[in-house]
Amino acid sequence: MKVRIKFAKTGALRYIGHLDVxxxxxxxxxxxxxxxxxxxxxxxxxxxxFAEPLGVGLTSIGEYFDLELNYEEAxxxxxxxxxxxxxxxxxxxxxxxxxxxxxxxxxxxxxSLVAAASYTVSYTLSSDSDREKDQDLLLKDFLSLxxxxxxxxxxxxxxxxxxxxxxxKMETAxxxxxxxxxxxxxxxxxxxxxxxxANLKPETAFxxxxxxxxxxxxxxxxxxxxxxxxxxxxxxxxVPLESLGEPF
Amino acid sequence: xxxxxxxxxxxMSVEKPARYIGHEINAVIKDKAQVSIRxxxxxxDVYEIGMSHLGIQIIYDQLNRRDDVWCERVYSPWPxxxxxxxxxxxxxxxxxxxxxxxxxxxxxFTIQYELCYTNILQVLDLSGIPLHASDRSETDxxxxxxxxxxxxxxxxxxxxxxxxxxxxxxxxxxxxxxxxENRAKGGDRRAFLRAAxxxxxxxxxxxxxxxxxxxxxxxxxEPREEGVPARIRRQAVMDLSHTFYPTKPVIPYVKAxxxxxxxxxxxxxxxxxxxxxxGMWYRPTRRRSLExxxxxxxxxxxxxxxxxxxxxxxxxxxxxxxxxLMEFLIDICEKKKVNISLPSLRIDRFSLDVMERVQDIKxxxxxxxxxGGSQRMRDAINKGLTRDNxxxxxxxxxxxxxxxxxxxxxxxxxxxxxEDRKAIAHLAEDITEVYYDxxxxxxxxxxxxxxxxxxxxxxxxxxxxxxxxxxxxxxxSYAQTVLAEMKQMKNFRSIRYNWHEADVTxxxxxxARGDRRLGAVIENVYRQGALFExxxxxFRMERWEKAFEAFGVDPDFYIMRERGKDEIFPWDFIDGGxxxxxxxxxxxxxxxxxxxxxxxxxxxxxxxxxxxxxxxxGKNRNDQKEEVFL
Numbered sequence: 001m002k003v004r005i006k007f008a009k010t011g012a013l014r015y016i017g018h019l020d021v022x023x024x025x026x027x028x029x030x031x032x033x034x035x036x037x038x039x040x041x042x043x044x045x046x047x048x049x050f051a052e053p054l055g056v057g058l059t060s061i062g063e064y065f066d067l068e069l070n071y072e073e074a075x076x077x078x079x080x081x082x083x084x085x086x087x088x089x090x091x092x093x094x095x096x097x098x099x100x101x102x103x104x105x106x107x108x109x110x111x112s113l114v115a116a117a118s119y120t121v122s123y124t125l126s127s128d129s130d131r132e133k134d135q136d137l138l139l140k141d142f143l144s145l146x147x148x149x150x151x152x153x154x155x156x157x158x159x160x161x162x163x164x165x166x167x168x169k170m171e172t173a174x175x176x177x178x179x180x181x182x183x184x185x186x187x188x189x190x191x192x193x194x195x196x197x198a199n200l201k202p203e204t205a206f207x208x209x210x211x212x213x214x215x216x217x218x219x220x221x222x223x224x225x226x227x228x229x230x231x232x233x234x235x236x237x238x239v240p241l242e243s244l245g246e247p248f
Numbered sequence: 249x250x251x252x253x254x255x256x257x258x259x260m261s262v263e264k265p266a267r268y269i270g271h272e273i274n275a276v277i278k279d280k281a282q283v284s285i286r287x288x289x290x291x292x293d294v295y296e297i298g299m300s301h302l303g304i305q306i307i308y309d310q311l312n313r314r315d316d317v318w319c320e321r322v323y324s325p326w327p328x329x330x331x332x333x334x335x336x337x338x339x340x341x342x343x344x345x346x347x348x349x350x351x352x353x354x355x356x357f358t359i360q361y362e363l364c365y366t367n368i369l370q371v372l373d374l375s376g377i378p379l380h381a382s383d384r385s386e387t388d389x390x391x392x393x394x395x396x397x398x399x400x401x402x403x404x405x406x407x408x409x410x411x412x413x414x415x416x417x418x419x420x421x422x423x424x425x426x427x428x429e430n431r432a433k434g435g436d437r438r439a440f441l442r443a444a445x446x447x448x449x450x451x452x453x454x455x456x457x458x459x460x461x462x463x464x465x466x467x468x469x470e471p472r473e474e475g476v477p478a479r480i481r482r483q484a485v486m487d488l489s490h491t492f493y494p495t496k497p498v499i500p501y502v503k504a505x506x507x508x509x510x511x512x513x514x515x516x517x518x519x520x521x522x523x524x525x526x527g528m529w530y531r532p533t534r535r536r537s538l539e540x541x542x543x544x545x546x547x548x549x550x551x552x553x554x555x556x557x558x559x560x561x562x563x564x565x566x567x568x569x570x571x572x573l574m575e576f577l578i579d580i581c582e583k584k585k586v587n588i589s590l591p592s593l594r595i596d597r598f599s600l601d602v603m604e605r606v607q608d609i610k611x612x613x614x615x616x617x618x619x620g621g622s623q624r625m626r627d628a629i630n631k632g633l634t635r636d637n638x639x640x641x642x643x644x645x646x647x648x649x650x651x652x653x654x655x656x657x658x659x660x661x662x663x664x665x666x667e668d669r670k671a672i673a674h675l676a677e678d679i680t681e682v683y684y685d686x687x688x689x690x691x692x693x694x695x696x697x698x699x700x701x702x703x704x705x706x707x708x709x710x711x712x713x714x715x716x717x718x719x720x721x722x723x724x725s726y727a728q729t730v731l732a733e734m735k736q737m738k739n740f741r742s743i744r745y746n747w748h749e750a751d752v753t754x755x756x757x758x759x760a761r762g763d764r765r766l767g768a769v770i771e772n773v774y775r776q777g778a779l780f781e782x783x784x785x786x787f788r789m790e791r792w793e794k795a796f797e798a799f800g801v802d803p804d805f806y807i808m809r810e811r812g813k814d815e816i817f818p819w820d821f822i823d824g825g826x827x828x829x830x831x832x833x834x835x836x837x838x839x840x841x842x843x844x845x846x847x848x849x850x851x852x853x854x855x856x857x858x859x860x861x862x863x864x865x866g867k868n869r870n871d872q873k874e875e876v877f878l
Contacts, residue, residue, distance in 0.1 A: 012252055013501075015265040020501040027273075027499060027553030030584055042608035044585040045555075057260050089553075091273055220257035 001069045001076050004110060004245045005086075006098045008061040009054065010178060010225075013093035018053035021094075025065065028089040034082055037068040051110040051229050051241060052117065052194055055201065059178075060226035062118075064241050066102065066110045073101075079248050100245025110241055114195035115232040116168065119202040122175050122184035123222040130215050135172050135186060138213040143170060150208050163208060166193040166200040170209065179223050194229065202226070253346040254329075254338070262328045266502045267295035270321075270343030273499040274551070276308070277344055278318040284431075285424055286352040287311055287319040288342050288389065291360070292367035293782065298323040299498070300506035302560065303358055303395065307416045309494035317424055320344040320352075321498070324367045325374065327779055327786075333374050340374035349375040353427065355389040356412075359397035362759035363752065363782040365404060368393075369774040372407065379771060381409045381454060386437055390427070398451075399529055400708040400819040403759050405453035406767035409441060413822055414449045414483030415515075417491045422447050445476050449483035452476075456821070458764055464805050466763070466816040482529075482824045486861035488515060489540040496551045508556035508589070509548045513541055513573070517562035518847035518863060520854075521619070522630045522838050523661060525707040526562055528826050531854060532862025533847060538569045542576050549586055557581060558589040565594035566848075574602050595641030600648050613652035613698075614645045620664075621657060621671030621730075627841045628663050630834070635675065642679050646686055651695045653679055659726040659747070661704045662715040663839060669726055672699060673733035673743075680739035698744045699734070701727060703753040706807075707760050708819045709826060711834030717757045717807040720750035751789040755781075757807040763818040769795045827855035 009021065016024070026046050029036050038044035047068035054060050069076060077085075079099040086096045102108055125131050142148075148164040173189035188209070192200045202224050210217045230238035252259070252269055259265040280286065289307055291298030298304065304321065311319035320342035325333060333340065339348040349355055355377065357368055369379055372391065378384050381391065393401060394412040401411045412423070423444060430440040445452040455476045459467045471478055485491050497509070516533035517526065545557065557577065561567060574588075581588055588606040593599040595614060603612065618633050620626040626633060642653060657672050676697050683695040703723045706715045718726075727747040734745050759766065772795035780786040796803055811817075813832060820828070830853060837844060844852050847863060857864050 012269045012271050015259055015269050016501045017264075017266065020266060020503065023503065023507075024273075024501055026555065030553030030555070030586075031550065038585045042606075042611070043587055056265065057256070089273075091271055093271065218257075220255070220260045223256075 001071050001073055002066060002102050002104050002108075003069055003079070003082070004064060004066050004100045004102045004241065005096060006100075006242050007063050007065075008059075008095045008097055009063055009093065010059045010061070011093035013091065014057055014059045017056050018050070021054075021063075022048070022050060022065075024091075024094070028086060029067070031089045032085040034077070034085055035070040037070045049109050049111045052114045052199065054226055055203070058202070058224045058226060061097070062226050062228035062240075064110045064229060068104075073248075076248065098242055099248075100242060101248045102245040108244070112196065113231040113241060113244070114229050115193070115197070116230040116238045117192065117194035117202075118227040118230075119190045119192070120173050120176060120187050120225045120227055121190070121202065121206045121222050122179035122187045122225070123217050124183065124185045125215060125217070126221075127216060133213065133215065135188070135213075138215075139170055139172065139188070139209070142209050142212050143167070145212070148208050148212075150204050152204070163200055163205060166198055167205055168192055170205070176225060179225070182223075184223060189227075251346050253341040258329070258332055258336070258338075262332065263326060264295075264502055267323070267326070268329065268343070270346060272343075272501060274496040275321075275344055275498050276312045276319070278312075280318065280345060280347075283316055283318040284428060285317045285354065287317055287354040287356060288322050288349045288352045289319055290322045290324075290355060290357050290371055292324050292357055292364045292371055293360075294326055294780070295323045295500070296502055296504050299500045299502075299504040301358065301360070302510045302512060303416070305494045305497040306492055307356070307358075307420070308498065309496075310416060310420060310492040311424070313492070314421070314424065316428070318344075322349055322355075322371065324370055324780070330370065330374065330779060339376050340371060350377050350387075350389065352389045355391050357391075357393045357408075358395040359393050359401075359404070360395050361782055362397060362756045363787070365759060365770050366774040366778040366781055368404070368407065369771060370779055373774075380406050382406075384409070384437070390437070390440065396525065396529065397760075399525065399822065399824065400760065400762070400817075401451065401453070402764050402818040403762035403766040403770060405764045406771075408453060409437075410444055411451040411453070412449060413451055413480050415485050417485035418483035419447050419449050423450065442473075442476075448481050451480045451821075453764075458818075466818065466820075469816065469818075469821050479821055479823045482822060484530075484532075484534075484825070484859055486534060486859060488512075488534050489537040493544060495544070495547045497548070499552055499554075506558070507554070508558045509545075509552055509554040510558050510560045511541060511545055511548065512536070512560045513564065513567050513570075514561045516862060518566055519563055519632060520630050520834075520844055520846060520852070522628075522711040522834055523619070523658065523704060523707075525710050528709050528711075528831070528854075529824060530562070531825050531856035532859055532864035533566070534862045535567060538573060541573055545577055546580055549580065549584055554586065556587045556589060558591065561592060563594070564590055564592050565596075565599060571598065574606075578605060595637075595645065597644060600641075600644055604648060612650070613654050613696075614642065614650050615654045615656070616641070617656040618675065619656065619658050620661065620668060621673075621675055622668045624841060625661065625664060625668040625671070627843050628838045629658075629661055630838070630844055632843065632846065635678070638675065639678060639682055643682050646683050646691065646695070649692060651683065651692045652698075653695070654698045654700070655679075657699065657701045658704045659701045659730070660718050660723055660753075662706075662712055664726075666729060669729045670733040672701070672730050673737055676734070676743045677737040677739055680737075680742045683742075684739065695742050696744065697742055698746070699730075700746050700748075701730060702748045703750060705753055705756045705760055708817065709822075709824050709831070711831045711838055713761065713817065713831065714811040714813075714815075714835050716810040717754070719808070720754055723750035723753060749784065749787075752781075752784075752787055754803065754807060755787075755789075755792055758803045761806055761817070765799075765801060768799045769801050772798060825854070825856035825859060830854045 036046045049066045051064040147162045150163045169191035173187040175187040233239045441452045444450045461467045514535040516530040773791045776791045
């Protein structure tokens with residue numbers, strides 16, 4: 001049976017890289033009684049697939065991976081039980097949020113489904129003149145631009161691409177609790193294209209906005225959180241990856 | 249929100265920030281207000297190397313079992329962070345509490361190899377602790393060192409308050425108790441060190457005076473004060489089945505160099521190779537019981553979730569119940585899909601059967617470490633591996649489907665001749681012949697023999713501690729001899745040859761048998777910017793040459809000189825178990841090409857019987873000098 005696991009990665013663990021998170025979960029699952037399915041051969045590995053890697057330094061409350069379990073549907077422990085077992089093995093900062101049953105097969109793979117993602121950037125402005133600027137107005141002006149050129153690193157160097165079509169929505173948001181506690185004062189919510197077809201890195205989008213707005217915010221003065229990942233649905237809409245699975 | 253010592257700005261600008269954030273699974277967090285001793289344990293190399301080390305995990309577990317001690321970890325910051333910490337004046341911190349090392353009671357180093365000496369100074373420097381023990385004040389941590397390099401701690405004597413000579417399982421608690429007792433009495437740093445010097449195995453270098461003869465060798469090595477022991481007995485734990493061994497090792501997020509559970513099956517080695525320090529230093533051979541290993545293997549797999557389990561030992565094949573242990577491990581590992589790796593196996597029918605079951609033959613290779621190319625050389629170094637062993641093992645393996653063989657040799661060993669070097673090429677050729685003798689239909693394409701040579705470094709507490717070494721250009725010419733001979737071989741295309749750096753060998757040689765006069769050199773090399781010298785990219789010979797020059801130290805004194813029987817060595821104050829008389833006998837036997845039987849065949853009276861245990865029954869002892877030990 002195949003399940004989709006949603007988890008949060010916050011606090012100090014934002015510095016753990018994508019591959020490290022993968023190895024972390026493989027070990028955590030082995031520490032439980034949950035039976036994962038393994039590939040054949042001399043070095044069997046768990047059959048798992050992670051959705052869009054999260055950059056080092058970013059937190060998330062909407063991470064996903066799909067995992068093949070070695071159970072028939074009838075004999076599989078409940079989703080609630082699996083959440084409990086896994087959370088008993090988590091480090092401070094990583095928490096399993098939901099486990100859903102999903103269809104088998106490549107098409108329903110978390111990795112290939114991701115089409116959009118949402119993010120919240122929290123930041124603080126240090127200069128008074130910057131503080132006087134109206135964020136809402138600046139966002140409106142930014143979104144009215146026809147093109148937003150941004151530099152993108154490629155294998156052969158850097159190239160400039162237009163990221164405007166990849167930005168679906170950008171608006172003022174409330175500062176999330178964890179960030180507010182650390183003293184961050186402002187926040188912006190971003191909804192944008194993600195996945196293998198056209199992935200927009202949130203730091204690129206926020207960076208472009210800050211530079212357009214003339215706000216002085218360096219990479220380490222902002223904290224970016226991924227809020228959710230989405231699959232494309234009918235009529236140009238998007239649904240959270242989680243909603244494609246069923247509770248069990 | 250978890251506390252971090254470094255700002256986002258710093259963490260975002262260094263490679264692998266996860267090296268510095270702690271918070272790993274099984275890391276121990278205590279309330280600092282509830283403990284009386286804070287201990288920072290350091291492996292002076294990068295995190296991924298340090299986290300692969302079993303010894304630290306044992307000490308970490310052992311110390312944290314005490315409610316009054318909180319042991320935390322610290323590793324060498326990589327050069328990128330090193331520079332930032334220097335520029336921003338940020339003190340080095342431990343991973344658990346993320347608090348400055350300089351606020352701790354103890355800073356302990358495990359000293360595993362000579363080329364990490366400059367990293368020890370880095371950790372002291374970044375912590376804001378004076379490099380010299382004599383400059384430290386009451387508020388500085390007690391800086392202590394342990395591990396294999398303390399078989400000769402003298403080059404580091406200036407920088408350490410004390411050395412712990414031997415295994416942590418023995419007197420670590422006594423040392424902690426002495427510290428608390430001294431503090432309760434209101435004793436100062438000096439009083440503690442004086443008290444510690446009374447604990448077996450604890451060596452306080454500042455309490456000893458060394459004087460030298462005109463020729464540079466040691467005239468005398470004596471305690472400065474009455475009551476300080478003249479000799480320090482290496483401490484060894486005799487019952488390895490009833491002692492500390494972690495059940496919940498810390499699991500790193502970053503992929504460690506050894507990303508697996510380590511199960512140490514035995515300590516010590518019965519073989520007695522004459523170049524091998526570990527084989528002499530860890531005597532007598534002590535084995536963990538089968539029962540203990542079975543229980544611990546299951547517990548460790550359950551508590552860590554690692555996908556690989558590795559047995560650790562100097563010569564795994566000598567563990568008497570290896571067959572039964574392997575049956576058990578294969579069975580439990582199958583259930584959780586855990587891979588098993590078995591280093592240091594003798595290649596025979598049994599081990600090939602085991603390897604066939606636990607490894608993918610197509611991807612794995614066979615490893616032999618003959619160390620010497622000719623039988624004459626192997627006899628001189630007491631490596632009990634014959635050409636027949638190697639060829640018949642290869643033959644079995646080739647028939648079993650393997651076609652890759654790795655061979656390890658040492659060049660520049662005492663008494664080695666040009667013929668011995670050339671013999672390396674011939675042995676490799678002989679193995680290819682074994683392969684190509686198999687009918688074409690039954691073999692698996694071409695075979696690949698990889699020959700690697702390292703250069704011999706003479707180490708304390710080995711029969712070769714009297715031996716002279718060579719100059720870098722000599723070492724390279726020896727490797728060239730092997731290469732030239734290799735090219736003459738018919739099956740040269742099936743053989744690959746690589747050799748190690750020669751400069752590094754010379755520095756290792758100087759430090760391994762060095763004395764207190766090298767402290768200034770090490771410090772100067774660090775001041776010139778040396779860090780991570782065990783990493784080929786970071787080692788610079790020029791720095792050492794400059795420092796030798798600046799302090800008038802002649803490296804040849806340490807490496808180019810064959811020592812006489814009566815010379816006092818810097819490490820002679822250590823009673824390591826094996827006696828100098830035994831080592832000298834072995835040195836003489838080596839020169840006569842005489843083989844010494846292993847400890848299970850016959851006792852050769854090495855001296856470690858005095859520990860009263862291990863595989864060392866003392867029976868069949870035929871040696872004339874047995875009165876030394878009785």
